[in-house]
Amino acid sequence: MTNIAVVQTKMASPAVPGFEFDEKADLEQSPAWFLDATHSVPPWTPLFGWFWINFCRHGMQYGAEKLSLPTVKGWDWRFKNGGGYLTVMLVKTEAEQLEREKRFRVTIRPFIENYDGLWRSQLDEILALYEDLKKLDLDKASNIELLDNFEQTINVCRRMWEVHMYMMYGTFTGYILFENMCRELIGIDDTHPLFHKLIAGFDNKVLQVDKRIWEFSQKAAKLGLADIILRSESADIAANVEAAPSGHGFMAEFRAFLNEDGWRMQRMSEMNMPTWIEDPAPPLTNLKQFLVKGGGFNLEEEREKISKEREAAEKEVFAKIAPEQKGWFTTVLRLAQKSGIFSEEHDHYLDLYTHAMMRRSALGIGRRLVSAGAIDTLEDIFFITPEDIRKVAINPDQYKLQPSVVSRRAEWQEWCKTPNPPVILREGFDMDQAMAMLVKSNDPIALKVVVGSMPVVRAELNADLHGTCGSPGVVEGLARVILSEDQLADVQPGEILVTATTSPSWTPVFSFIKGVVMDRGASLSHAAIVGREYGIPVLMNVFVGTQKIKTGQRIRVDANMGALYILDK
Known part of the structure; x- marks a missing residue:
C-alpha cells in the first residue's frame, strides 16, 4: 500500500502579502506613515491583520473615489509587526482638485438631502449579507461548504468596508465643512465647548x-x-x-x-x-x-439637559450669523450632527458585526483543521492566513500547518513586547511636516478619528500633562488606569478613567465615571462622542497619560483648557 506523504509547510510566509512595510520602497512613495494606534494597539494577530489591511485600505480608496473627495484619494496601508501604518494619498494638482470638487458637489447631495434613508439602505444590505452567512451550520457543513462560507465572509468584509468608508467620508466631510464654517463665521473649532454643545444629545x-x-x-x-x-x-x-x-x-x-x-x-x-x-x-x-x-x-436624564444646551447653543450661534448664511449653515450643521450617531452605529453594525462573522467562519474551519491534525488548537487559526486556508481547507488531513503557526505566533508574541513607533518618517522629514501633510489632505478620518489635533502646551497653566478637549468640563477624582478591555470590571463609580483608547465595549462605564483621559483620540473618536452624551469631560491626545498616571492617584482634569494636574505626587 502506498503511503501518502503529509505536506509540511516551511517558514511562515508574510502575514499580509504585498502590504508588509518596506522601508525603502514605502518611504519613497510617502515621507510619513502613521501608526493607527486606535485600532492596532496591541498588535493584531496575522489573520485579522490580513483582513484589515486588505479591506480597510480598499474601502478608504473606494469611498474617497465614489465621493470624489477634492483633496484626498483615501489612504494606503501597510502591515508592520502587527501594526497598521497609513499614509494619505493626496490629490496632486490643482486642476484635478477642481475637477473632483465639481463631482463632489453632486455625490454629497444624498447625504444632505436624505441622510437617514441613505444609511438605512446601506444598513439593510449589510444585515442581509450577515443573515446569509449565518444560514450555514458550520459543524455539519462539508469542507467545500466551509471554504465557500469563508470566501463569502471575505466578500462581506470587502463590501462592509466599502459601505463603511463611503458613509464615513460623506458624513465626516460634512463635519469638516461645518467646523470650517464655524472657524470662519464665529471663530471656534471642534475643541471649543460651544461647538461640542452643537453636536451632542443624540441617541444611537x-x-x-x-x-x-x-x-x-x-x-x-x-x-x-x-x-x-x-x-x-x-x-x-x-x-x-x-x-x-x-x-x-x-x-x-x-x-x-x-x-x-x-x-x-x-x-x-x-x-x-x-x-x-x-x-x-x-x-x-x-x-x-x-x-x-x-x-x-x-444617560436619559443627561440627554434632556444636553438637548436643551444644544438648542440654546444653536440660538446663540444663529444670532451671530448673517441671515443670508443661515440656510447653508443649518444644512451643514444637521449633517455634522449625524457624525456622532454614525460613528457609534457603524461600530456596532459594521466593524463589530463583521469581525464577529469573520471569527465565526474562521472557528468553523479551525475546528475542522484541528480534527484533521492540520493545526493543534482552535486558537491556531488566528496565526494562519487566508492563503493557508485556501490551500488546506478541502483536504486538511493532507497538511501540517504547525510550523507556520509556531513561527507566526512567536513573531506576534515579540510584537506584543515592543510597541510600534507612532510614526515612520523619511530621513529629513519631521513631525511638523507630517502633520502639515495631514492638514493639507483635509481627510476627515485622519484628522477627526485616528490622529486628531496636537495639544498646545501652555506654560502659564503649569499643568503636568497637556491634551485636547474631546468633551468639555472640569473634574477632580481618583484615577483608574485601564490598559485593556478585560480590566473594565475594575472600574469603580466616581473614578476618572485613564486609558490609551476606548471602543463600544467601554461605553457602559461612562455612566458612572467622572471623566476620561486618553493617550490618543480625536473629536469623532468613541470616548469624545460618548463623553459628550454623558456630559463628562474627556481629555485626549495626552500621549503619556497611562505611563505618568497611576491608579489611585488624585488628578484634576480641565478639558476646557486641555490641562491635567496630578495632585498626588
Missing part, C-alpha cells in the same frame, strides 16, 4: 444596547437575582444565575437579546476573543456594574 444603537443591559439589571433586581450577581465573579455570573429558581428564564431572555445584539467582541478591531454570544460574561459584568451604581439610566 450602541447607547440603546447599553440601555437594554440596564433594563436587564432592573429586571434582575425585581426577580431577586441582584445579590447573586453582586456576589459573583464575572466568569461565574451566568452559571450562578442559571442555578437560581428565577434565573433560567432570565438567562434565556438575556441570551435572546445577545443573539440579536451580541455579535461583538470586547476589542472592536480583532477576532481572537469570544463574542458576547459565546461568552456572556462581559455584558453580564456591565449589568453588575449598573447594579452597583444603582439609580436610573442616567
